[in-house]
Amino acid sequence: MPSSLSSFSARVTLLALFSATTFYFLYKSRRLRHLKSLTLSSKPVPRGKILFVSQTGTSKTLAQRLHNLLASNGVVFDLVDAHSYDPEDLPKETLVLIVASTWEDGNPPPGARFFATWLAESVKDFRVGALLLKGFRFGVFGVGSRVYGERFNAVAKGLVKQIRDLGGSEIVPLGEGDVDGGELDLDFEKWCEKVVGVLNGKVLENGVNGDLECGVYDSKEESEGESDLEEEEIVDLEDIAGKVPPRKKTAAAAAESNANGNGNGKVNGQREMVTPVIRANLEKQGYKIIGSHSGVKICRWTKSQLRGRGGCYKHSFYGIESHRCMEATPSLACANKCVFCWRHHTNPVGKSWQWKMDDPIEIVNTAIELHTNMIKQMKGVPGVTLERLNEGLTPRHCALSLVGEPIMYPEINALVDELHKRRISTFLVTNAQFPDKIKSMKPLTQLYVSVDAATKESLKAIDRPLFGDFWERFIDSLTALKEKHQRTVYRLTLVKGWNIEDVDAYYKLFSIGEPDFVEIKGVTYCGSSATSKLTMENVPWHADVKAFSEALATKSQGEYEVACEHAHSCCVLLAKTKKFKIDGQWYTWIDYDKFHDLVASGRTFDSTDYMAATPSWAVYGAEEGGFDPEQLRYRKERRHHKSSPKQAG
Template identity: 75%
Template sequence: MSSPSSSSSSSAAAHLTLLALLSATTFYCFYKSRRLKKLSSSQTLHPLNLSPPPPPKPKLFFISHTGTSKTLAHRLFDLLTSNDLAFDLVDPNHYEPEDLHRETLVLIVASTWEHGKPPPSGGFLANWLAESAEDFRVGSLLLSKCRFAVFGVGSKAYGETFNAVAREFSKRMRALGAAELLAVGEGDVDGGELDEVFDGWTKKLIEVLKGGFLENGVRGWNESDSEMISSDGDDDDGEENGEESGIVDLEDIAGKAPSRKSKTVIQSNGKLNGEKEMVTPVIRASLEKQGYKIIGSHSGVKLCRWTKSQLRGRGGCYKHSFYGIESHRCMETTPSLACANKCVFCWRHHTNPVGKSWQWKMDDPLDIVNSAIDLHTKMIRQMKGVPGVKLERLTEGLSPRHCALSLVGEPIMYPEINSLVDELHRRRISTFLVTNAQFPDKIRMLKPVTQLYVSVDAATKDSLKAIDRPLFGDFWERFVDSLKALREKQQRTVYRLTLVKGWNTEDIDAYSSLFAIGNPDFVEIKGVTYCGSSATSKLTMENVPWHSDVKAFSEALAQKSEGNYEVACEHAHSCCILLAKVDKFKVNGQWFTWIDYEKFHDLVASGKPFDSNDYMAASPSWAVYGAEEGGFDPGQSRYRKERHHKSSH
């Protein structure tokens, strides 16, 4: 049996041991929490993975035709592997250039083919780089995380075009912000020294990649340097240097060579304003030259040729034939000159800005509507005295009753689009809004418009990418989701198809399959309008379908719908056909594609739910498909220009 004193000593020792354990546990928990907090704060983009994602594996591209560049690339690949530098060997014919901004290291072995052009396998990549570098809307920081080096294979016998492709790749990559590891290597296939020159260049390259430094202070890349490229960790230099922490958009609208540094201006009221103008001086000058009247900082209005035509009694556009629009009382405007696509058939040759989200100064919707009407009526007044324009039509034209929210750009991008639509309807001006099917959420939140269009420029993912050239990587998912959003609308809805011969005229089955997704009331099918070739669009008159081609396509598409749609109207003058849902708009054998505009405005003003059947009106006989007039209003005078073609002899 222990004594009281020994029991007390044992109890004290136990207490001390317990306190020590608690202290150690508390210290460990405190240390662990600080460590986790530090890791979490430096890697907020990866809350479930405390290590930053590895950089993409470096790429070695070969652009070859006869096989010389491919052979050299394989030799370089083996050399890199033997030096513990892991690369992917890539044929650019199977590479998506839109992914280039994610690359951290790119090597290129490129041959120059006929007339200083790349071989076919590298043509798409070369064109993409050239277009991006020359497009003032693309930021020069696009490839800012990328290091690169180029070796060219050519023949000095071709003089000025010797290794033109390699030089061009170097120039374009640098223009887009990539850092060149060493000067372009230039090998001559006819000089007898190609192997020697290539080996010398690759030796320098390996030295740089294994940790050497360039004269300009740009460090070479190796796998241990991934932090230098991905910039993850505890370093706060970016904020101290005034750089933004956000992602740089692929398409920067501010102009060439934008800076990531915040362009903050202190206003007279002492507040900070970092907003930028959508319409730069260069864009403004270009659009004004094309006849646009710029409203504020991001909107525009333009007098349509069909407005001028109907003022002169020479007929209206297809909207007059299909829906009863008075073309001389129609105002074409847009609250956003920016777009999320760069379509090959863009009639403005991409002089308007592009972007994936609203990032500019925003004007008040009331100011936009007031200015649009004011500028539109001023342009109408300028038609006074033009041969054929009568005072009655001119007076009517000064009071626009319809607004086509299309023109150029993507009107639904404007954050206050609902307020703008409300203001137009308050003035009893009807609204036709066209969206490019890249903003499904905005389609869902849009208030009722008189008629809502979605551009369906292609029926497959590959053809849509080729024709619309969208900025979004998930463009197809956005496109399909936009069609689903259209289906939810109760007001009149339209698929707008633009046929481009040689691009999308063979996809009848694929187009037909899209009908079930959006279930549109109407399908407008129009042949593309040729507006001349440009650096960004190589369409020619060969791509423009005849009206007979559009008719044949439309009839075949209607037949595929198994009776759900029929060809209802046509407007031969503008090479346009209208399909309409039979069960909604064909009543007792008569088409009701026209609109009762006064009824529409009454329905909007009532605040009660309504649908497309509530404001339809009968179509006149001359507008119906197959009519002798071909959709031309007999109340107008058809004017045909005399065309004197030079003899080919």
């Protein structure tokens, strides 16, 4: 019996010791004891995702901790690295928790740069709007260091602001942790407590946080907490709304100018085209400014084809490789103030060259360098293969149509020569106000003239030209186009209620310039502004563009036929039938190697000398609608949006 008591006593002692040890390890933190004691209500909680933006592993570790905590409470979340997550899937999510680190200079870690940039782009994309993430609930915890002052947790603050601007609703306010302050774990546990508390019933039926304040900023915090990423974000020309930069940055740019020059836009006595205010405006829109009057940007179609998701209309119509195309201009200035201006007139205007002039070789070299740097930022982005990335680092095409009037640059021919020496094709767009410049242009791969209206009255209303003799200049420009031997294009932009009924008047212009091709595109709505009264009602559907194009082709009585289309861009191509349709086969594509060989030969040649067969998927009426079947079609899930009317074809 004493032996049995002794054995029982030993078992009790061991059990007590085990219990005490277990209690110590499981509940050594008061906060952890409190969190562990929380249990979620029986209400169904939607499955969500925990994304982490991490460089050294801190945010990843915290995200794993949150994942384990929620799992212990019976809530299953996916734990995902933002580096491998496709942000285009965000509209499909309902609940996302983000743990985000701020890396060097207020930017996200390199691996998550695309994720953050996509959000920044979407906020400025007038076609996306504030309902993209409607119904999307989220919470963000930032990991940073207060020693960086204003840049402390800049990435997390930027993510919250951008998601809110896209219609998302915070379930908890922004949490902030300081890796150098010694309170990171405690601050994170407090934030986790709020998350668990909200999931435990503090969410209203409409999904909006009921007990916790929804906003996390006051006006001062919003202006001072912006990430430097905004200055480096990559956005496409068709995605921008010409927003004016913060007053603070404009003032800073002006101060820098005063320090380097005399503050009046002149350096060494010469006037700079890009003043500090203009530079700040354009850089805010994602432009990389070259020297004093040039610029380069990366196009969204470049990024799209890098990811294997299809190229732009020039890929469908002419066979360019969109992921190897550089969008640039040697002159940011323009002689028009078009109502559909993508920049909302944040770029300079002028009727003649009156500025300091940079060297064409410098412009080309810098443009290529800046372009390839932007391509490198796509490394690791979902869908970007090493092969396509390496191809993108060697541009083969240049669209001289970024902004402004490239033909104004006095050394435009020398610049084109430099591009051709590098076997880079040239697609130059002019606004039909400089006929003498068109006459003096050397051979280009393709020369465009913007034909924004067909009558003097409508041209004045739409283009709002600076020249008093704008109509005479317009007609002379079309006449000059007729004398060119290389491929020529009329570029028509249809604006509903302004010029979409002018079929007869447009056709009368065909005989003046006799273009090889006529591109017909629906206007891109760029948001409201003090300089434009356009609304979404002025944007034609693809069916409208097709109907207009077919009417023009019919009016030409067979001289032109509808050859190609790119439904995604709401764009259709007319081509000269006898010239580019041989035995029933269209030849709108370009043999780029042959073009460069012809340029190098120095002999005279014309547009038929370097044409190539158009693939069946690009031909008008094809089932693909101009989408390359070798690319992967990616369809965004549209929620909370009215569907567009059915389109013909």
